[in-house]
Amino acid sequence: MPLETTANIWHNGKLIPWEKANIHVMSHVIHYGSSVFEGIRCYTQPEGASIFRLHEHMKRLINSAKIYRMPLPYDVEQLNSAVIEVVEANGVAPCYVRPIAFRGYGEIGVNPLKSPVEVYIANFPWGKYVPGDGGADVCISSWNRLAPNTMPSLAKAGANYMNSQLIRMEADINGYSEGIALDVNGYLSEGSGENLFIVRDGTLYTTPLANSVLNGITRDSILVLARQLGIPVVEQALPRELLYICDEAFFTGTAAEVTHLRSVDRIMVGDGKMGPITSALHKAFFDVVNGLAPDRYNWLTPVKVREAVVA
Numbered sequence: 001m002p003l004e005t006t007a008n009i010w011h012n013g014k015l016i017p018w019e020k021a022n023i024h025v026m027s028h029v030i031h032y033g034s035s036v037f038e039g040i041r042c043y044t045q046p047e048g049a050s051i052f053r054l055h056e057h058m059k060r061l062i063n064s065a066k067i068y069r070m071p072l073p074y075d076v077e078q079l080n081s082a083v084i085e086v087v088e089a090n091g092v093a094p095c096y097v098r099p100i101a102f103r104g105y106g107e108i109g110v111n112p113l114k115s116p117v118e119v120y121i122a123n124f125p126w127g128k129y130v131p132g133d134g135g136a137d138v139c140i141s142s143w144n145r146l147a148p149n150t151m152p153s154l155a156k157a158g159a160n161y162m163n164s165q166l167i168r169m170e171a172d173i174n175g176y177s178e179g180i181a182l183d184v185n186g187y188l189s190e191g192s193g194e195n196l197f198i199v200r201d202g203t204l205y206t207t208p209l210a211n212s213v214l215n216g217i218t219r220d221s222i223l224v225l226a227r228q229l230g231i232p233v234v235e236q237a238l239p240r241e242l243l244y245i246c247d248e249a250f251f252t253g254t255a256a257e258v259t260h261l262r263s264v265d266r267i268m269v270g271d272g273k274m275g276p277i278t279s280a281l282h283k284a285f286f287d288v289v290n291g292l293a294p295d296r297y298n299w300l301t302p303v304k305v306r307e308a309v310v311a
């Protein structure tokens with residue numbers, strides 16, 4: 001996605017011009033990947049704009065930082081306010097919000113503890129990303145996901161995305177739109193930046209957090225909506241070949257939202273079309289974010305923006 005700019009970026013408590021949000025090449029993060037981040041969507045509803053599950057995203061940011069002993073000088077409430085401040089100042093929705101915390105310019109050794117922690121929050125316009133109605137053609141990656149006790153999967157860390165990049169590039173070069181990695185034991189984990197769901201005989205399956213996956217907030221939202229719709233849900237280790245013989249499969253993520261899989265390794269998933277359970281969950285999800293269904297779990301934080309383009 002080409003980057004569209006906005007006027008302001010939030011940095012350590014203040015709004016600064018987009019062009020001024022620069023860092024030194026000798027910053028710790030550039031050399032050792034010491035960053036944690038979030039991706040959040042702001043959606044529009046008939047009566048305005050709202051950020052989806054802001055609180056949960058900022059809590060996860062703080063927890064990602066905690067895993068890496070990176071003390072953030074802000075609590076969840078302050079980070080929530082900061083996101084609202086920058087989104088309202090820039091004034092456009094729908095948009096994507098990218099908070100990032102990292103180890104800045106300080107010492108050049110591996111130990112990050114003496115390098116300052118910098119927090120930035122950017123946002124930029126990002127309309128509906130509707131994947132081809134046909135769904136995604138994906139492959140199983142030859143790269144595994146992070147093994148337990150190597151890199152923590154529950155931290156949404158920039159460095160984890162080196163693994164994601166290998167998965168994504170391999171898929172792309174081989175003509176697939178995304179790759180699904182197996183965990184170190186050969187069970188399904190997730191896409192390069194999306195959680196994975198499978199439907200078989202009316203039951204919804206997803207890989208548990210122990211299988212090297214991120215605790216996706218869209219994943220959690222889909223589990224909540226599935227229970228609301230009375231769809232049986234099972235979190236268990238899933239063998240690769242279940243993808244070839246399931247009825248439906250889809251990815252979830254802030255970027256991917258709910259994207260159905262048409263084929264895996266050129267084997268058609270079901271009849272290739274978006275199946276009934278995926279469709280029901282897709283609708284339930286978009287009805288909430290687009291303000292067409294009641295927000296019964298308080299997932300939406302309203303923001304005041306000048307330009308709100310309603311889907």
Ligand SMILES: *Cc1c(COP(=O)(O)O)cnc(C)c1O
Pocket residue numbers: 039156190191192193194195213214215216217218219252253254255
């Ligand atoms: C961000 C991310 C996801 C999706 O998480 P959401 O909270 O739904 O956006 C899934 N897997 C990985 C590896 C991610 O980094």
